[in-house]
Amino acid sequence: MITFTPLSGAAQTSRTIPLAYLLQVDDVRILLDCGSPDWCPEEESNSEDAEQKSHPWDKYCEALKECAPTVDLVLLSHGDLAHSGLYPYAYTRWGLKAPAYTTLPVQAMGRIAATEDVEGLRDEMDVDDGEQDQISRTASPEAEAGPSTTPPAKDAISAARRKKGRYVATVQEVHDAFDSINVLRYSQPCHLQGKCQGLTIIPFNAGHTLGGTIWKIRSPTAGTILYAVDMNHMREHHLDGTVLIRQASAGGGVFESLARPDLFITDAERAHVTTARRKDRVAALLDCVTATLTSRNSLLLPCDSSTRVLELLVLLDQHWNYSRLKFPICLLSRTGREMLTFVRSMMEWLGGTISKEDVGEDGTSGNKKRRRGDDDADDEALGAFALRFRHLEFFPNPQALMQTYSSKDPKLILAVPATLSHGPSRALFTQFAEMPDNVVLLTGRSEEGTLGRMLFDRWNNAQREEAKWDRGKIGSNVMMDGTLRLKINSKVPLQGAELDAHLAKERVAKEKEAAQKAAQARTQQRMLEADEGADDESDTDSDSDEENEVERALDDSMDIGEDDGDTPSKAPARSKRRGTKSSGVDPASWALGLDVDDAQARAVLSFDIYLKGNVAKATSFFKSEGQAQRFRMFPYVEKKRRVDEYGEVPDVGMWLRKGKVLEEDAESEETKEARRRAEEELKKTPAEPPSKFVTTEVEVQLACRLLFVDMEGLNDGRAVKTIVPQVNPRKMIIVHAPPEGTEVLMESCANIRAMTRDIYAPQQGDTVQIGQHTNSFSISLSDELLASIKMSRFEDNEVGYVTGRIASLASSTIPVLEPVSSASLPSAKSRRALRGRRLGARPTATLPQSTMIGELKLTALKARLATVGVHAELIGEGVLICGAAAKRGAASDALEDSVAVKKTARGRVELEGSVSDVYYTVRREIYNLHALVAA
CATH class of the missing domain: 3.40.50.10890 (Rossmann fold)
Incomplete structure (x- = not known):
């Protein structure tokens, strides 16, 4: 079953852009395009109560936000804002993480268009970075009342969302989103995997924009779906026309691979327009x-x-x-x-x-x-x-x-x-x-x-x-002539008291952030010390003894230095040294990924210690004579390996650092040079001064x-009315069309006898269901059954009739279809016993029906009969006369050796004539034009 829902850009609406449609093929949900509206409409900027009014894009954005996490596939057709402008925001903020496909130019042009748009908007107005911030600010007066404050009401949340209005991504989010898109070439089939397994998508040239795409979606259960919007069949200065319609030099007509789809989704924005040459x-x-x-x-x-x-x-x-x-x-x-x-x-x-x-x-x-x-x-x-x-x-x-x-x-x-x-x-x-x-x-x-x-x-x-x-x-x-009042948004640097207040606010924020980092580092240090103490209590005494010994040695050395006048005070140095050990590790050590022991050693020990005194030191204590001399060494605390019941605890930080080193080594010299240049450019870029957004209203005297001059590069009404009947779809959905264009195209299709009558024009939010839900299952054919099938070739496929019995094997999770053995069939005696005896009649046996696959074209049959020596002529109304009667000036008795081939309805062919050699020849050629699936 196919379900189609226009999220935006529907039919019979004056607002035809942006374009975004949700197509569901059985259980696979496909998002066709993800355009963004213009975030600064004129009526909003000139109205005093703009903050209280709902925006034209609210319904679209809410619907896209709701369905984004459930989308399984994203297809982008053009690289402008109307088709791909909102994809970066939906990708990063709304969970639109489904695989996305488009052509290489659409990916590049979409990135350019979105970057230009977000930079321009963020340079002129304050764009919120998230809805939650806006909602929290809306509910902040109640939150200050105390811990018993009730959560914000739905009215406050909806009001905050209306006030936010614009969904503008950042430049980095734009780059991340478009980097995640998979690119294809024209006519390159892509067989999808995962939940979309079984679907095949193929892009074709649509014209209008560089890399513009017509998407062909093939499903084993729903047939072929063709999504073609914003096409141009005319050749331009930098682009060729769409491949949907072949040029007159190539014979005209529709491209064979795109003809006769099961569902055709197209636009009618200009169906009522006649464009100049x-x-x-x-x-x-x-x-x-x-x-x-x-x-x-x-x-x-x-x-x-x-x-x-x-x-x-x-x-x-x-x-x-x-x-x-x-x-x-x-x-x-x-x-x-x-x-x-x-x-x-x-x-x-x-x-x-x-x-x-x-x-x-x-x-x-x-x-x-x-x-x-x-x-x-x-x-x-x-x-x-x-x-x-x-x-x-x-x-x-x-x-x-x-x-x-x-x-x-x-x-x-x-x-x-x-x-x-x-x-x-x-x-x-x-x-x-x-x-x-x-x-x-x-x-x-x-x-x-x-x-x-x-x-x-x-x-x-x-x-x-x-x-x-x-x-x-x-x-x-x-x-x-006349005047026009416009609002101009701009960003101006802060000055005077506003600048001082801003700098003071930044200083307080930095201090608060530093205090939070220090508190977090202390908390993590205490947790790690507690875990280490609990895991290895047996080594605590020895470790602490060694650490105390090192500290005493350092204290002695420092005391000597202090006595010599190296430091003005001894107590502060000791308190600072001990405070470093007890209060935790420096946050910079955590940022570098150092272990706790390494950070402690760095805080306690110093590698530029000056060792005074004799190199070898012997003790004169009683009963210690004959012992080896103790040489001075650099202070070092042996790091104990932490081991639990599963073995040694891995050092995650070490592996992360090693992975980063391997990635850097794998990079090419060009990549390293490009990154180095980017870092240098970033350093050269001056920091933006503190600024604010202002809105000024100007009065323009028009003179x-x-x-x-229409240079949009789109098909007009004459082209649309010509292309659609030639595509001749079985079902059609009209989108991206005003009421006039929708009515004109539907009326034009109704006047064509061979055109389908299943034409839909859904409005925004309406759902169209086509066909019935189909469940598909995977099954494996046994070798014995596969050898017994008689295959017939049809176009690029081979088809055959299968009769078997499903069996489950313990060695495979996929059921196997095996041939039906004669022993498993009920005997004739048991069938008669079950059916009962009937006098004067024999039990009838049902004969299996053969199936013929294909569509008979009388012109193709005429050409095929000419190769075998049978003359044929078309006399109109879907009738082909074959044999002697097709010749001019044939006698009346020539009808005995003639056959008439009639197409009475879709899928039905009738042969009229006497039984003769011509009859059997014509019937054989008709069979050869079809794939016969024998039962």
């Missing part, structure tokens, strides 16, 4: 850019940080090289350089025009030499000629951009994020929009409720009815121009 959209964008820059004005182009920005960069770089423009292209992103470094190392995943330019298909030998010289000049290019971006400059923040270029210099600015909800794009928009003739160029609609969507709605409402964005036309830019 890609050539026209690219020309409109480049014309706007060129006209604005040549008129000595600037453009602001909000973009994402990892996926679609690469298409814009490649397009603009090619236009700059072709038109020989000298204006700078500025990218405001903290992770821009890192993103391009990753992309240059994954050239095999790129397509479009980049692959040709990289290998230089259209260049001569001289051109190749020039490119090789360029490679030597730019070592970061890694051979990627189309990814040089010589006109591109990187800036981490708007302040760095303003220091390089003034506001009057013409330039093209690409700033993250595309929603303008926070970060450089929002800060730059407040200054950029007030300058006349500047252009804000939008390439996507952004998430609902953000500033980017508000600007898009303003542009779309200003267009004529026939020039709307979903009518297949390119609109015109509009002049914005710039606004233009929208």
Whole structure:
């Protein structure tokens, strides 16, 4: 049985992102995508009671948090925030530890997008590190009343969670989460193990983003499931189209491996949209850019940080090289350089025009030499000629951009994020929009409720009815006017009294932490001393005698030194030395993993002791003459090995230190060098001064121009209505779609006769159940039974009919299927005795039924009959005429040697005609097109 539940991004909803779906195949729970919403919606930032309102993502986050520990498999399809942004937080905080799979570019681009997002948010606002801290702060007034305080009520907990609102991971958590993901190549089957044993997952190219994936899930009980969202069948500058639909040059149609799935999960976000031709959209964008820059004005182009920005960069770089423009292209992103470094190392995943330019298909030998010289000049290019971006400059923040270029210099600015909800794009928009003739160029609609969507709605409402964005036309830019009130979050350093109070608070916290560590060290020391004393009481006296002897020797030496004037006071030195032994071991010794005895020896003994007096010392005590001389030695206490009833107690710290040493020895020189450089960079990085978060409300006087050009790289309604019927699934689930798109796609499928009628469009939180629950068991076939099976080949499999008896063997936990022996069958006499005697009738025996596996295609049958010399013609309505009647101008008596093949229903084939050689030939060829499982 298949159970499907949209956690977010359902059908028939205006909020189509983020995407997250829970798919359960029998007992295996699969999480399809784990996207994050925009944490700074515009209506929340402008409302005074934002803290009391529930957030749009509350229902989604609560549902994901509840099901995260029970998920068995995670599949990520794209590397943007809408598909993988919340995975790091769910992995580290909510227990989403299930194995995760994706492609290598999705892992890298998802890491870049999440890092950019969390750094931008944590640089502008105070993000709580956990819900428990917020809940404890909510209940703190009651907790101070006394020990009889009741636990916080559910209302307080829910209010605290609503107040927390944002679930933002740290940078380290982002890296840890994406490092745990398993990567696959396109078309690489992965046979899962453990609880997911039996499932096979295969990724295919989806287009739209670098490494974007269509997931094919094969189950032995549920069949084939195809998860395909956010596809693009069109070839772009840096990507090829999806493999789901073959190009016209390859014959068109659906890719065979992805055709006719048992369940097809796809989106209909743009099923009601007609997009303008890609050539026209690219020309409109480049014309706007060129006209604005040549008129000595600037453009602001909000973009994402990892996926679609690469298409814009490649397009603009090619236009700059072709038109020989000298204006700078500025990218405001903290992770821009890192993103391009990753992309240059994954050239095999790129397509479009980049692959040709990289290998230089259209260049001569001289051109190749020039490119090789360029490679030597730019070592970061890694051979990627189309990814040089010589006109591109990187800036981490708007302040760095303003220091390089003034506001009057013409330039093209690409700033993250595309929603303008926070970060450089929002800060730059407040200054950029007030300058006349500047252009804000939008390439996507952004998430609902953000500033980017508000600007898009303003542009779309200003267009004529026939020039709307979903009518297949390119609109015109509009002049914005009026004012817009925006809230800007920022971090400012502390000054004056606030700085002094913060430093005092840090000093008190450090002192408290040091006191806690010292108390913990003393407690551990007492426990270890008590355990050692209890385990080895017999050696206590001798050990203490030796220690006392060493101490007395040290005291004598110190007394001599003190008498000589080495130390000003004798009593404090003794008290300090004895206090060190009694009060416990230095916490640094515990941090180094030293044993208790080693730490005591380090605290008591010193290796720079100056030994005075004679080297050999003889005693003059009576009855001691003739004894050997006693030479002075360094003080040392012999360490006793602790032994219990199981043997010697192992030293865990020693093994940990040894393992660390072995790991360091196994590292390569490159790894050691990279780690050393990282440590040096960390030391060079200046410490961040104490700061606070402030929110200022600014009033922006709008005077710039606004233009929208669709560059999201997604299928429009025409492509969706063409692809879905060709895939021809047995059942289909629509997700990630507004109400208009859902209705359009369902209506289009209803008008196709061969299309399935089992189409579902669940809303958020609704559960769809498909099929019935199936229990699968493991069984082993005996060698005797396996030798008696008649196998028939069908596609890539061999099938056969089996009749046997289950037997359990003591040597195996898996039951064995053995052939049924004739002795175990009841005799005919016993059967007659049980059934009773009936006059005039013989007992009937049930004949086993043979099974034919496969789907008959009349075109394939026609081609097969042509090879054996039987002429056949299709006359429509699923009928194939075979024999003499199929020839033109055939006489009426030719019907005697003709056969009609009809497909009356799914799985049923009828042969009509007289018994002749043609009849048997046609029947034999039909059998050959199927796998016959004989009983």
